Amino acid sequence: MQKKILIADDEPNIVISLEFLMKREGFQVAVAADGAAALQTVATERPDLILLDIMLPKMDGFEICRQIRANPDWRDMKIVMLTAKGRETEVAKGLALGADAYVTKPFSTRDLAEQVRRLLTPAA
Secondary structure, eight states: OOOOEEOOOHHHHHHHHHHHHHHHTEOOOOOSSHHHHHHHHHHHHHEEEEOOOOOOOOOOOOHHHHHHOOOOGGGOOOOEEEEEEEHHHHHHHHHTOSSSEESSOOHHHHHHHHHHHHSSSSSO
């Protein structure tokens, strides 16, 4: 069964490149341009993994991460924070809120694709 990825980012150029990359890797892709739309998509689409920007309109990525981790039905959803905010305190906050990985922009598309595959591959 094809895994589903939600790209939650408000920067069109990043969304286009991530969407292309994830589809090329064989994933289904949904896109949300703001925090409220991201949570709505999580509820309706139930993605396996979210590529989550922190700086989003309407609700930031930290709050989205917190709400996802607070919902028992969504706890197995993987979250990759993908952001320009790379200070130690922000990385620590993202991981403390339950993100599975924290990737700073600019990023290597190859490394990101590898990380997504690793997170979505069940442990042996």
